[in-house]
Amino acid sequence: MIPSTGQNPALRFAPSPNGPLHLGHALSALLNADMATALGGRLLLRMEDIDVTRCTPEFEQAIYEDLAWLGLDWERPVRRQSEHFDDYRAALDALIARGLAYPAFMTRGEVKARVANAEGDGKPWPRDPDGAALYPQDERSLSDSERQRRIDAGSRHAWRLDMGRAIEACGEPLSWTERGDGETGEIAADPAAWGDVVLWRSDAPSSYHLSVTVDDARQGITHVVRGLDLFHATSVHRLLQELLGLPAPVYRHHRLILGADGRKLSKSEGDAGLSVLRRQGLTSADVRRLVGL
Structure with missing residues (x-):
């Protein structure tokens, strides 16, 4: 458990909308959400879309759909790096x-x-x-x-x-x-x-x-939860x-979800894509089990 910093706890999930989310993203998003709930804090969402050539509105919309399927909710508005x-x-x-x-x-x-x-x-x-x-x-x-x-x-x-x-x-x-x-x-x-x-x-x-x-x-992020x-x-x-x-947040760097080759999952690995798993009939509970939560 991440201790409180004394401030109103705030966590964030910050994907790049340049491809579909996979199980590694699911683990990070779920950990952020679970810890925000445990701390009585806020869950924010940020689109890290500095690369405006590869990041698209279609991928951004797909992220919202995947996160909603996982049962997550987040504060609005979403912060987009391209606007700042x-x-x-x-x-x-x-x-x-x-x-x-x-x-x-x-x-x-x-x-x-x-x-x-x-x-x-x-x-x-x-x-x-x-x-x-x-x-x-x-x-x-x-x-x-x-x-x-x-x-x-x-x-x-x-x-x-x-x-x-x-x-x-x-x-x-x-x-x-x-x-x-x-x-x-x-x-x-x-x-x-x-x-x-x-x-x-x-x-x-x-x-x-x-x-x-x-x-x-x-x-106002007080706790950064992201991959090792x-x-x-x-x-x-x-x-x-x-x-x-x-200010300096408290950090938690979590384990990575690895592919069949032993490397960190990438967005090119379609079989681990959340939209693929959803179409196969899996539920958010299934995803939690797959990522070890």
């Missing part, structure tokens, strides 16, 4: 003003080539907890005039957090309260393991790290919370 880009931009601008974010001009191909060259010479390249290569730090030292020259010239760029400066700005070690299915207690945050994370993408507004941090604060695959990312979110003066 100004909130994320304001947060980014606050970090830029403090010298904690910088424009990053290297393409994915350039980064990949840099990593391959280094590793080809036998030099290990640092990687984040998900196994992705960290972004090179070259552009941290570019002058403001050079950065502006490139931007004025139309160079495509993202905005990245200067992790070194950001950690220094916090001034003290960070941690979060964890009540999940893995480690529990007060967990030491290690944002440096992620390097200079993207805050604002070159091909889409904002990023997951920035938007989820801002959204949780805007919605996001456990380590909490270090970045705690750092952004401190830098932006936002």
